[in-house]
Amino acid sequence: MKRSNLPFSEDVLVKKLQLREEQAFHLLYDQYSPALYGVILKVVRDEEAARDVLQDSFVKIWRNIPSYDAQKGRLFTWLLNIARNTAIDAIRTRHSGQSIQTSTDIVDIIDQNQQTYQPAVETLDLPDKVNQLNPDRRTVIDLVYFYGYTHEEVAQKLNLPLGTVKTRVRSALQELKKLFGT
Amino acid sequence: MNTKEYIESGILEEYVLGTVSPQEKREVECMSSIYPEIRQELDQLSAALEEYAQTLRREPPADIKTWLLNELEFGTSLNTDVNESAQSTDTESAEITETPIRPLYSKEEYPNSRPTFRVTWLVAASLGLIVLVFAYFLYSQLQGSQQTLSSLRSANQELTEEVRLLRAHQAESDQTLAILKEPGTRVIRLNPTDSTTSNLATIYWNASTGQVNLEIDSLVRPPETQQYQLWAIVDGKPVDAGVFDVGETTRVVQQTKKFLKADAFAITLERRGGSPTPTLSTMVVLGNVNS
Secondary structure, three states: OOOOOOOOOHHHHHHHHHOOOHHHHHHHHHHHHHHHHHHHHHHHOOHHHHHHHHHHHHHHHHHHHHHOOOOOOOHHHHHHHHHHHHHHHHHHHHOOOOOOOOHHHHHHHHHHHHOOOOOOHHHHOOOHHHHHOOHHHHHHHHHHHHOOOOHHHHHHHHOOOHHHHHHHHHHHHHHHHHHOOO | OOHHHHHHOOHHHHHHHOOOOHHHHHHHHHHHHHOHHHHHHHHHHHHHHHHHHHOOOOOOOOHHHHHHHHHOOOOOOOOHHHHHHHOOOHHHHHHHHHHHHHHHHOOOOOOOOHHHHHHHHHHHHHHHHHHHHHHHHHHHHHHHHHHHHHHHHHHHHHHHHHHHHHHHHHHHHHHHHHHHHOOOEEEEEEEEOOOOOOOOEEEEEEOOOOOEEEEEOOOOOOOOOEEEEEEEEEOOEEEEEEEEOOOOOOOEEEOOOOOOOOOEEEEEEEEOOOOOOOOHHHEEEEEEOOO
16 A cells, blocks of 8 residues: 555555454554545434444454455455444434435435535535546445445436446446546 | 366356355356366455555554454464463353354354354343243233122123112012002001011002902011912901912012902911912911001
């Protein structure tokens, strides 16, 4: 990872985490908690709920770190998935009964992505790169990745054919990959 | 297998977004462990999403870390189990007994956690207890209701019986009253011959219509083989006025035979069916018309 400022390699960190070393926890938390918190906040959109989700996420991370396998995927991706799933579970529990958010919420998401000139506070500090992303594609990524929608649900909500949604998901990720080209 | 085709199928994008089925997930993991190109594409997609996530960075409240440092378990030695047993609090010893389970879940990305299990069991047990207590409460309520119901039922039965008796008495009283109201009715008390008891029976005789009604007050019920017989004494001779039974409730007996003239009335105890002549020794009561 480019941003990494660890005193040792990620492999060593994982080993130390799996031994439940407190020093390793400090490194992990300091390194990743801001990004995880940002993602959680984007999903739950409530600071009180976000702090609970972040706590739960780290409890889960700490509990499951022994089963983390670097062969199966990147550490940060693994951490992100735990935080994201915990956050999505939290909003689904909050909207108990409704499996997905109300249409007003989606209008918010879409509006937020379309308004490039008057962005919400949350999007103010976004680097230009994400804003370069085609708003339609970004909406699709947000719905699927951050709000846990299935492709069918996205198709229904955005009133698009399922095929179009699938194509858009793929091109959105490809565009994202180019933007952050590694 | 054409890896280029596989990469372009869109399955990897779905995988990183978490929308694949468990089967597809295993398939992608298998493919990526075999083909470096697939692994590379997967890593790039993951990295792109990681970068996107990094753009959302927000500093979390400081007390969360403090909370986590208190809440999580840390070990420093290589053997975490030994370390855990060293800090032998209840929680930790519970952890140790369950520690060997860990490898079972090691293949899963998000295994069911031990503390969650414990909480689940606790919740299940307490729910079970609550249900049990509630069931007992309902059972005792039911018992109480059933008791109340049966006592109400018997009370109701008693009342019904009482009402029935009262109605019968009422009907008889009405009948008696009707007889008495009729003009010309005379009341003749039949007095016991041995004068031990009084008021055994009363005759309501209407001399103008000849109707004889007998009201039994306290005549003893005779054995099955015997029956009371009423006699009218006409011109010094006893004339049969019919036999009657002493029932549980019937108190007023309307005799079918009519007498326009009578001096006295008497009741004798005869064999069932009655006798043509009265057995004077068994005479129970006698009432003089003119007395």
